[in-house]
Each structure stands twice: as structure tokens, then as C-alpha cells.
Amino acid sequence: MSVYCSRLSLTIMALAGCVGAFAQQAGRAALPPDDPEVYFGFFSLRQGIQKHIVAAKDASAGAALERAAARHFNVSESDFAIVGLVTNSTLGALSALGQEARAYVAQERTAGRTPDPGRAAAFHERRLALLREGAGALQKSMSPAGWGALHSYINDRYRSHIVRREPTHAK
């Protein structure tokens, strides 16, 4: 990408494309341990696997995938089921919160007003709080060994494969 972009930069630097691109690549960062967003990504991953389990061609294939997924996360099948329940609950609450936030923003925009930054920040804080609650629910509901294994998986394995970046505004 960089070579091609450098060539282009002679003509479009004024449009700020490449400057932003380089800045963004450099801006990739790992997430800190126990960052709520790590848990969001993990819950999403667990939900995606659950969809696969439900869509399996038959009950035995679904059960096999469930066992494989439990092994994948180093937890027992019973703990894996608990993770599924917490996932559904947390993502359900987040989905409702997202709808509420988007409805509020749409309502303000329709009315020709700029959404209140305080309300928006509050929505965001509630999102983070729900994620922390979800992580707490995992810890409370799972067996100690299961939580230990999963916590380690999320923070050691999964977190190492997720990066975050800030988008750019052209200037």
C-alpha cells in the first residue's frame, strides 16, 4: 500500500488522502487488558459461533461444534453454555441501548438540533457499563476454573488479535 500511495501522493496530497492513511496505519494500537471493547468483540465472536451452531445441519453436528468451540475457549461445555447466556443477555441489552441512542440522535436531527454531547456521552458510558457488567456476569456465573481459562483466553489470545484505530477527518 505505501508504495502505491506514495506515487499517488504527488497528485492527491492536497486532498489529504495519503497523509491520513499513513497516520492511521501508524495509529493502530492494541487494546489494554480487560478493556470493555475486548469483551464486546468476544461476545460478538461467541454470538457468531452460536449462529453457526444453530445453523448446523443436524443436532449432532451442532453438538459437535459446541464441543469444539468449548475446547477452543478452553472451557467446559457447561461453562460454554453459560457464556452463551451471558452473551445473549449482554448483546441484547447493548442492542436495545443502541436503538435507543440512534433513535435519540435521529429525533434530534429530525428536529434540526445537534444531539446533546452529554446525552451521547451518557449512552457511551452505559455501553461500557453494560460490557463491564457482562464481564462481571461471566466471572460470577462460570466455574472458577472456567472463568480463569476464559479470562486468560480473552485477554491473552483474543485481545492480541484485535487492534483499534481512530478514523480521520480530512483537513
Place this chain on the structure above:
Amino acid sequence: MPSESEHNRKTTVRALLVSSQIVLVALAWPAAVRGQCEATIYGGADDPVRVDSNHVMTEGQTWTSDEYGYWTPYVEAWQEFMAPGASSGGPITDGEVADADPGDTAWVELTTILNAQGPGTYWDYGFHWAVANQDYCPGWYDEGFYYDGPGLTISRPTIAGIPAFWWLGSGVLSDHGYYAQSALTANPNGASGTPSWSVQMLETGGVTLQCNVCTDNVATSTSFSCGCYPDVTIWATYGGFESEPFNVTIVKPSTLTLDAGYPQDSNDQDGYLSLYQWSLTDSCGYQDAGLDGNEVFGAWTDDYFNSTGTHNNWGLPTAAQAYSPTNLWTDKIWVEPCANGKPKCTNPQKPTLSTVAVRHNTPWTFYIGTQTFGSGVPVESDTQQNYLDHGRHQ
């Protein structure tokens, strides 16, 4: 399948498209909007999941975290593969694109059938980006980034066991440490469940397996390989994912070679003893010591009657069986005493042996692998001929 350069080109085009909008709109937009459009974009891939023995799933995900829900996450993902020993890999699927509502996760999962693709390392290769609502966040864009997820190396199951064993004749399972069976154990190498076994037999080699669905098995030879090379292949398949082939050579005692200096004819009272000695080798050319053997006479023909009209009255020999600690086998053809014989036998004549044929049996057959008459592997079959003064295999 887009190449890396195509990916780059695609990305740059995206940047150009967004950038061109920026110039038109950004100049007129108040700087105060910026705070509303800040966001964090997350993307990556988890370790591939071994869905079952024969499937591996990779996934890529992107999501955004922004306070106003102005950013839509996207992911385009490929499943990549690198064969064992290769220095680089490449995509084995088309790119698949997904998006999601702001606040949700854009998710692409790709699953490959392992048996078709084979052993190697699998991983997710994804392009992760987000698009801002340009009504509210004009000039904001995300160029996205590529991310290689962690790899999962898959090996085929294997079968452990002795790949060369014996054919000792029908129903003979062993003989003094020579075995017509091999214990086999399947190693799943990460696959799950209990394997089903299959056999492919080429040319003449053949085996039967003790069980069809099991981890530990026993292969029993039902015939022998054509020559000294494997022509039987056994697989243990876990949920459709075949093991590495387990190639079997079935060796058999095959050849008696007459040793130099034989046959030896000598006097035996008033008759004769003709001694044969052979060396036994197998279908791989090795000398095989320590086996059982037995002889079986064929139908007897009275040559003396056919030539003179008088029946011979020589007593019929008794078939022999024995164990040989070496690879040497002997056969003694003797007739004694025959003072009252019709015809009368003699000591071997010198300088020229008699050409008068008395009787013969055919086929005379010699078996290796057991002392049970008529069982084992036939290694020699000929006509055993008695003359007046000597005996011959011919």
C-alpha cells in the same frame, strides 16, 4: 480472488473516493462537528476454530465505538492457506464482505473442508474499515487496514503399525514369529471422534480389517503383494478427514532355489537316497529362517506298468512336515529295501543313472508357514519322479 496489489488498489480507490468528497464538503462544515464524529474502530480475527474433524472456520470482525452511531463497520475477509513446507500462502476463498449497524459487529466467517484442501496452516486475512455517515460527519473517513489473523496448523490423522507383514497361506495367522497380522492404531492429530477405516487394494495384495469404526484395529493379510512394494493402502477417516495413507506390503515366502551340488544320490541299503536341498527366500528377496513347512503328494502314476504292463509294488512314501531353524529345506527321495520289489531298485548306477521310470506323483507341492498338510504358502510344485536307481524333482 484479489491479489495484494488489488487489495491495495481497492483501498486506495476507497481513499480517493472519500477524499474527493472531503474537499467539496469539508470547507463548509463547522469544525464543531468534529467531536460528534470521533470514533474508535476495532478489527481483527480470532484463532481459527476447528469446527469438527473435517472443517476449519476462520472469522474476521469489525466494530465501531462512537457516541452517536455515525459509523458503520465493514469487514472483507478471505480464508488463507499455506501448505506444509511452503514459504508463503494465499487465499483459498473469495473475499466476503459484511457490514453491521453502528454498535454491532460486522462479521464474516469462512469454513473450509479440510479433506479437500489438505493439511497446512489456515488463517483469516481481513480488511477492516468503517464508513461515516456523511450527512453528519462529512469529511470523516477511515481508510481501513488489513489484518492477518493467527494461524491454525492442521495435520492429517496418521496410522501407526507395522507396514509389512506376512502372507502365510489361508487361515495361517502366525508361524514362529512370522505374523500375518499387524496391529494398527489411528492417531487423530487433532481430529475428533472415532475413525472409520477403509482399504484400497491394488493388484494382488489384500487385507481384512478387524473393525470398521474403531481406534485400534488389526489388519490380516488375505493375499500377498505383487512383488516387494506396497499395493495395499489403509486409511482411518475422522468425519470425512482422511488420514495419511498407510501403505502395506504383504510379503510371502516365495522361492525355493536348489543349492549347488544337489541333488546328491547315494546308496541306501540295496536302494537309493536322492537328497535335495533348497534355500528359501521371500518375495522381497530375503532368506527366511525358522519356518514350518510341509509336503503334499499329488496323484501317483505307475510308469512301470505303463511301460511293461506290470504294476510296481514300491511302497508309497509318507508326506513329511518339519520346522527348519534355517532357510534351508531338504527332501529325501529314497527307496529301500527292495529285494522283493517289482521292479527291483538298485543303488545309483555309475557312470550313467538309469532312465527306467517306475512311478511319479504330480503335483508334488511344498508349503511354507505351517506343518498342517496342504496349508501354508506353496513355494515349489513339480513332479516327483522315481527311477530304478534315483529320484528327481522335475
